[in-house]
Each structure stands twice: as structure tokens, then as C-alpha cells.
Amino acid sequence: MNHSEDQFEKLPTQGRNVIGTETSSHSSSAGDEKTQTPSDEQEPGTAPEPAGRAEVEPPGNLDHGADVEVLAHVQSSRPIHTVFGKKQKFFIIFMAGLGAFYSPLSASIYFPALNAISADLHVSSELVNLTMTTYMIFQGLAPTFMGDLADMTGRRPVYIICFVIYIAACIGIAVQDNYAALTILRCIQSSGSSGTIALAYGVVADVSTSSQRGTYMSLVSIGAMTGPALGPVLGGLLGQFLGWRSIFWFLTIIAGLYLIVSVIAFPETARNVVGDGSIPPPRWNMSLMNWWETRKKRPTDHLQRTASTQDTHHAKEVLAKKRALKWPNPLKAIGIIFEKDSGILLLYNSLVYTAFYCVISSLPQLFGQIYHFNDLQIGLSFIPFGIGCVCASLCNGRMLDHNYRRVAKQAGIHVDKKRGEDMRHFPIEKARLQIVFPLLYIGVVIIILYGWILQIEAPLAAPLILLWAIGFFVNGSFNAMSTMLIDLYPHMPSTATAANNLMRCWMGAGGTAIIIPILDALGRGWTFTLIGVIIFFLSFMPWMLLKWGPKWREERRLRIERQQEDKDEKERRRHSGRTLNEEGEEGEENKAVDEKIRESGADASRRISKVSPEQERSATEKQERS
Numbered sequence: 001m002n003h004s005e006d007q008f009e010k011l012p013t014q015g016r017n018v019i020g021t022e023t024s025s026h027s028s029s030a031g032d033e034k035t036q037t038p039s040d041e042q043e044p045g046t047a048p049e050p051a052g053r054a055e056v057e058p059p060g061n062l063d064h065g066a067d068v069e070v071l072a073h074v075q076s077s078r079p080i081h082t083v084f085g086k087k088q089k090f091f092i093i094f095m096a097g098l099g100a101f102y103s104p105l106s107a108s109i110y111f112p113a114l115n116a117i118s119a120d121l122h123v124s125s126e127l128v129n130l131t132m133t134t135y136m137i138f139q140g141l142a143p144t145f146m147g148d149l150a151d152m153t154g155r156r157p158v159y160i161i162c163f164v165i166y167i168a169a170c171i172g173i174a175v176q177d178n179y180a181a182l183t184i185l186r187c188i189q190s191s192g193s194s195g196t197i198a199l200a201y202g203v204v205a206d207v208s209t210s211s212q213r214g215t216y217m218s219l220v221s222i223g224a225m226t227g228p229a230l231g232p233v234l235g236g237l238l239g240q241f242l243g244w245r246s247i248f249w250f251l252t253i254i255a256g257l258y259l260i261v262s263v264i265a266f267p268e269t270a271r272n273v274v275g276d277g278s279i280p281p282p283r284w285n286m287s288l289m290n291w292w293e294t295r296k297k298r299p300t301d302h303l304q305r306t307a308s309t310q311d312t313h314h315a316k317e318v319l320a321k322k323r324a325l326k327w328p329n330p331l332k333a334i335g336i337i338f339e340k341d342s343g344i345l346l347l348y349n350s351l352v353y354t355a356f357y358c359v360i361s362s363l364p365q366l367f368g369q370i371y372h373f374n375d376l377q378i379g380l381s382f383i384p385f386g387i388g389c390v391c392a393s394l395c396n397g398r399m400l401d402h403n404y405r406r407v408a409k410q411a412g413i414h415v416d417k418k419r420g421e422d423m424r425h426f427p428i429e430k431a432r433l434q435i436v437f438p439l440l441y442i443g444v445v446i447i448i449l450y451g452w453i454l455q456i457e458a459p460l461a462a463p464l465i466l467l468w469a470i471g472f473f474v475n476g477s478f479n480a481m482s483t484m485l486i487d488l489y490p491h492m493p494s495t496a497t498a499a500n501n502l503m504r505c506w507m508g509a510g511g512t513a514i515i516i517p518i519l520d521a522l523g524r525g526w527t528f529t530l531i532g533v534i535i536f537f538l539s540f541m542p543w544m545l546l547k548w549g550p551k552w553r554e555e556r557r558l559r560i561e562r563q564q565e566d567k568d569e570k571e572r573r574r575h576s577g578r579t580l581n582e583e584g585e586e587g588e589e590n591k592a593v594d595e596k597i598r599e600s601g602a603d604a605s606r607r608i609s610k611v612s613p614e615q616e617r618s619a620t621e622k623q624e625r626s
Contacts, residue, residue, distance in 0.1 A: 004462025
């Protein structure tokens, strides 16, 4: 078998189009033959018209140039990844990114109000700071439940649950007047808002292929990464002019508006519920717009309506069998942490996030000491950092997608944005980590330089410029590694993001707790030098993924397939055993019925045998008398 046939055998058989003998003359027929595909602007409630499907005969007389063209043609017949159009996907990604904005915003908007809350509740600053630590603990813990629940039931129901909990907690914080209530309600607030980050990355995996995922992940991360930068600005303004309670009324209002828009317009995207988006979700899981569109598109002809209903019902049954509604299992997220490739990626990504968070959590104290800023001025100092995060998200996504296409071209893999690629043989580690390393090493240098700029108390412009650079380079490397994690777990993206959230939030909480004592012990310059050196010397971890990651990924895939096969075999045996038991019970019932019939027949025979002789004698006597 030649090279073209080797590649051909690896392609999936579903959805292949017929390629006749004309394909050997690729200059004419391959360019003329077109595969029927649904428009990218197709509505989510409609199913795409399938192209003609048949098995393809492997072409044996193709040259190398024809091989590439035929492979591209065959791969283009793969089922499309999603039927959501460009405008719909933009709206979905926008809403997901906006939802991810609330958790980091609620954490950082709290910073400027710490002194006011301490005075109003008559507690020490240490106790108020403790509410920040508990917030981050639940920020890491809650998504392990919400992520698994979203992968089972869908994204919309969990979004609604999260925001209802979040709004109720915000109202409670705004009206409470004691420290215990504040601590408990902050934990509840964190539990409600933190799940939205895992949901956002799950939505990205639902509507985008790997070749587009860099851009969409970066757009979603704008909300998650600008929250820590914009939160102190908003908190400083509200706390300065309206009091600290106005912060939580503000969060209640904007969260309520988001919830209303979600109920009206945000569609369900989970692939285990709606497939590629063409299968309507259950009625209770429909947005109002989705429900209205489904009613408008209902067929008027009785036969057509019956066929459409049967097809939809069958598709829903197939998806329902693949998911089972049960209590969310946080151990799934923890299990991801203990995998070889994902565990190393999560650990190093969390270290980078901790360095990132140490910079912004120490900024209020450092700028207050050096430049004598008040709360409002400290909040405004976060703006360059936030701008750097936004620039990183916009540029980083394009770099990731460009490098993905470049690596695919080097590997001879055709990139199909609508249908995606078979990731089993794609070097995804190379495509993502090649972007990480330059951003990471430049970011390490900038963190060290930032510490020494603060050590010499340079003019304000210098640390503000470096804050922008930290937001761009460090945040860019963090986004690239987070995107790679979703590529490793496309079938359970929310759970994988929950594992990422658990690691980074808990390590970030530890970094926040120790950064101030380390600053007091080592000084500004050596503290940030230590952070940069740790990140640099541990950078061998992503290099390990570059070398051994594909092998570990394939081992995990085979193990999961074996586990699924064992599970299916047990289910088949259990079903077979149940069928035999039912047949046995049915046989016993039949035997009992037969026995009753025989007994009834015997009784009838006995009754007949008793009565018949008398009747015969009576009849005989009558005949003799006559």
C-alpha cells in the first residue's frame, strides 16, 4: 500500500462521498465535484441536508499531488462541527466571556473597600482579609461541581443556577451588618460566580473546532482576565462616592441584566444535548427565542410533521443514552489533575497564574507605600494592566490559530474550520506550546525588572508600563496553556476547566497569603526576582509535554476506550441477563397458565363424566316407556 492509501485508511468512513475513476485526473473532476454542505449561517434549529453518502474506493493510481487534493476532498465530507452561524457564534462567545467576567470582578472589586468594611463592621483588617482567602477557596472548589453538572445536563441550566445563587448572595452582602454573615455570603457568592469560567470554556469547545479555538478562547478570556484589573477601579469609584454597600448593589443589577438576556436569547450549546446545534433541546432548556423559532419552523403537513417529530425524538434518545443525570462528581476534575500530561500542564499553568496574581495583589500596598496613593488612585493604577490583558487576548488568539495552521501544513493535515480534524495524530502540543515559550520567557524578565523598578522607587510611568507588559506576556502564556487543556479534553471541557480553576485559585490563594510577608523579608527587588527564577527553572515542565505529551495523550485515549468498552460490555451482559430473567419469568407464567387450563379441563371432564351416565339412563328409560 502506498503513502496515499496509508493516509486514506486513517480517515473516518462516515460521510464519505463517492470518488470515481475521474479523481485520478484531479485537475478537472476533483475541482468540479462539490460536496453539499450547510451554510455557515444556518439556524440552530434546523438539521443540515446530508450529502450523498457511500463508501469510497481507495484510489490506487493517484500521484502525490492528487493525493493531497483527494484527502482534502474526503476530509471536507466529515460532519460539520456546529450549525451555528457566525453572528450566532459571536453572540454566544460574547455572552460566555461576559459571564466569565463576574467571578474575578467580584474578587477584585472588593479590594478598595477593605478598610471601609473593617471600620463599619468593627473588625480587624486581618479578619476582613480572611474573607478574600475563603472566597478564593470556594472559587476553586465550586466549579468542580458546576463543571461536571454542565457536562451532563447542558450549559444553560447551570448558568441560570449560578446567577440565581450569585444575585441572592450579592443582595445578602449588601444588607448584612455582621462579620459572620459577610464571610458566609462571600463563600456563597464565590460558589455562584466561579462556575461561569468553566462554563465559558465549555461553550467555546461546543461551538469551535481546534483550528478556531485559539481565537475564541482568547475572546472569552478577556472577561476572565480583565476582571482583576477593572474590579479595583469600579470598586474605588463606587466606594469613594456611594459607600461600600453600593458595590454589591451594582453587582446585583448587572448580574440581573445578564440573567434576563440569557433566559431570553442564550441558546443551549452542549453537544451531549443538542449535538451540532441542529437538535432542539428539551422544552425546559430552551431560550425564549429558541422556543419561538421552533414553533415557527414546525411543519404544517401532517406526514412531514410526523416524520420530523420521529427524527427529532430519535436523535434526542440517542443523546440521552450518552448522558446520565446524577449527582455531580468533583473527583472527575481531580482525576484530570493526576493524569501525566494534564497534571504537568495544570501545575505549571497554576504557577504562572500565581506569579500573575502576586503582582496584582501586592500592588495596593506597594503603590500606597511608594507613591502615597489613596484607594481611588490605586484602583486607577490597574488600568494599564487591564489593557495589557485585553491586548494579549486579542493578539494571542490569532497567534495560536496561525501556528495551528502552520503546524498542520507541516504535518500534511488539511485544516477544516467547519468540521475539525482528527486530533489523534495531530501534534497539538507543538501547535500550542510554541507560542507559550517566547511569551513566558519575556514575561519572566519583565517581572524581575518590575521588582527592581519598585525597589529604586522609579517614576510612576515606569511601573505602569511594566504592568501593561506583564498583562500582555504573562497573561498570553497563561491563555495559550489554558487553550491546550481544552484541546486535551474536548469531550469534557467544563470539567477540565474546573480542574484548572481548582489548581490556579488554590495556588493563587496561597501566593496572595505569603507575598506580603516575603516582601517584608526580602524586599521588592529580590521578591520578584525569586518569582521569576522559580517560573524560569520550572519551565522544563512544558518542554516535557512537547517531547512526551503525544505519547501520554494516546495512552490515555486507549485507556478510556478500554474502560468504555468494558462498561458497554457490562451493560450488554446486564441487559442480556435481564432479558433471560424476563423470558424465564414469562415461561413460568405460561406454565402456570397451562397448569390452570389443564386443571380446569380436568374438572370439566370430571363434571361431564358424573352427569352424562344419569342423563343416558334417563333418556333410555324414556325410550323404553315410549
